[in-house]
Amino acid sequence: MTNLQSELRNLPGSAEAYPAQDGPFGVIGLGEGALAAELLQSLVDRRLTREGTQFVLTSTEWEASAEDYMRLAEVSGAKALRFGGGELDKLAGLVERGVTATYHFAQRVAYATGHADEAQEAERLLAGVRDRCVPEVQEGNPARDLAWSLWTRTPLLLAPDQDAFLVWAWQLALARVGKSLSVPVERDALYILTGAFEARHESGDNRVALILGEEDDEMAIAREVLQTRVDEVIFVPYPEGVGGYSGGLATWYFALWVAFYLAERYGVSPEDASPLREVIASLESANDSGARLN
Amino acid sequence: MTNLQSELRNLPGSAEAYPAQDGPFGVIGLGEGALAAELLQSLVDRRLTREGTQFVLTSTEWEASAEDYMRLAEVSGAKALRFGGGELDKLAGLVERGVTATYHFAQRVAYATGHADEAQEAERLLAGVRDRCVPEVQEGNPARDLAWSLWTRTPLLLAPDQDAFLVWAWQLALARVGKSLSVPVERDALYILTGAFEARHESGDNRVALILGEEDDEMAIAREVLQTRVDEVIFVPYPEGVGGYSGGLATWYFALWVAFYLAERYGVSPEDASPLREVIASLESANDSGARLN
Known part of the structure; x- marks a missing residue:
């Protein structure tokens, strides 16, 4: 393990x-x-x-x-x-x-x-995600299933306006743990999606879009736009449909499980990459010398 | 014209x-x-x-x-x-x-x-950008030069923390006007860049990274990380080095010129795509019926 x-x-x-x-x-x-x-x-x-x-x-x-x-x-x-x-x-x-x-x-x-x-509602939701997503759940494991859908595809990440946290959490989990690039579309989704694939139609190939949290009117229209532009649109609802703080934390936790299985599928380690440790050390010493100068 | x-x-x-x-x-x-x-x-x-x-x-x-x-x-x-x-x-x-x-x-x-x-400082900066970027400036037109660097490549967009506006403005301009997809890395740049290319090294091919606004310590380290992961890293400073509101607006304006030349290079129209007008109309009628229900 x-x-x-x-x-x-x-x-x-x-x-x-x-x-x-x-x-x-x-x-x-x-x-x-x-x-x-x-x-x-x-x-x-x-x-x-x-x-x-x-x-x-x-x-x-x-x-x-x-x-x-x-x-x-x-x-x-x-x-x-x-x-x-x-x-x-x-x-x-x-x-x-x-x-x-x-x-x-x-x-x-x-x-x-x-x-x-x-906080306690968040614990309850996290425990539910854990019970559904641990590796011993072989059939219908939602985290492993989603990871396999993302494999070799670059996901677009969308969420209703004001839910910046969800998009950020997924971009970070997929990169830091899943070792994969994703494309956040955090704001102005309709303006961006209707334009971004016009010049190079092939740039929609091997793409999947994740709609995170809730599917409001804007996201429902975004889904329609995406149908003709990417291979697949997947809705990733809040665990048990609960939003807010506790649902946000549970979604973040689910994203880590997905990213864990994605790294496994790619045959790479889900642990922090050694370049990350190096750049954090560089930033630490840059900020230290900056602090000394002040 | x-x-x-x-x-x-x-x-x-x-x-x-x-x-x-x-x-x-x-x-x-x-x-x-x-x-x-x-x-x-x-x-x-x-x-x-x-x-x-x-x-x-x-x-x-x-x-x-x-x-x-x-x-x-x-x-x-x-x-x-x-x-x-x-x-x-x-x-x-x-x-x-x-x-x-x-x-x-x-x-x-x-x-x-x-x-x-x-507001007046912004006007002065915009006029300077206009004078350098209009099509009759054939040699050393910074907007056309940058557009050619972006052609057939997917740009990563980075900016110092707290400068969400710059990344958003570029993502929107490149999509809505330049009809191109870009990859915003608005937060946690070092955490994301050190991980995102590990599983699929080829996913860095044909990529260029834009560092927008200012190159602080974190962005300087991001540039080092990117050197081995993308084809080219391009620094796009604030026009005349002026930040804040006026520099932000001038950078937004410069992004539109770049996107305009990018659309031209791809042979597509820089005007709003007709799907955009359709989805805005859909959203309008969805929101209207929502309002009537309230």
Whole structure:
């Protein structure tokens, strides 16, 4: 069993709760914390707050920026809590680097902002996804089936407007874990899809489109446009049809399972590629020297 | 001369000023107004405001949602001004549908929010782009040169974090005008680029990457990663190196010229494709019936 497989398998229910803090709340994310901060916009209105509690979710390569956000919040009169990597005495909680960091960041902040119900609903949905998607489910495993549909094809990723999180989560999972390129069409889908295949009709070959989350009026029309332009259009609904924070997190988790099977199908490792570790180290040292100059 | 060519040529300096309103300001955009609203976040902090002046930028297919935003602002005590298409007595100003609508929306709101200096700086930058990019500039025309570099290749679009506008503007221009598909990598560029080409090395063939706006530390590392993964990496700086609102608008305008030459090179029309007009009409009638049900 790969590390990632056991990590995914053991993920549901593994989040640490965090005591509820005083609002209003702001959540900003950098590096490994950025995707979680985007998802948390469904629970928390603001990125930055001058009162209540400011959460800063970050990995170590953004140390200097993270410290800036912490100071900014404290100067304004907010309590600032930092989760992620870095020196332990600066952290309200450690979140290890890795593809599952999004879950640990998100759930901790969900609890800390008083959204224990949503956090527990997310755990329930994740456990359901896990039970349907683990490798021992041979028949009708939705993650493996979808991965096989994506194999050797470049997926277009679409979602209803305002659901930037879904498109981002899938693009990242397919690249970081599935080692595959995808084409996000996050906004203005109808304007983009009606034009993008006109000059080179062959550029629609070997393409599949995923409609993520919900199929609203705009997505239904996008589906019609796509029928004549790509090989297949696949609707990937929220697990159990539940949207919002908990459904977003469950969709992210499902995407990781799909990407895991896709890497397996390509015969490549689903673990972080060694170039990623190298570039993160480069960014860390670039940001460190930048911080020293300031 | 195509309609679009003369429209682009005559664009700089054609914006109508609008009297400055009372702040604070909120700007929300729908349909043809969405991209302009994103750019205007560099001048205005909020999407929605409960006091001061709320701007609603929209085309007719989002009539019902536009009315909702207008009512919401007015009930909260803000003045609500709507620009775009629709019944004239509901509009503070008409903005015709089309690829250049972004400019008319954006400049009008720039003036209306008291940013006349930025609006005039944008006009100066646009005029410079026009003078360098019109077809009679045969040698060293940066828009035509870049279009030829993009021909038969699928561009990856990258920009420093927080510059979502640039990536969106290029994806839309290349599709709607250039009739070509591109691959936005708007966030987590290092995480995505180090993974996305591992499973299928050939998927980097015939690819070019555009780094838009500025080359910060992260983009410099992204460039290194890309060197071994795509054919060519091209830096597309802000016109005259000026960022912010005015540089963003000038970059958008430059993207339209590039897309115009790209369509020409492919031998296709740069005008809106007829499927676009059809899908907008479908969306209009879907939203109308939705509105009637409410």
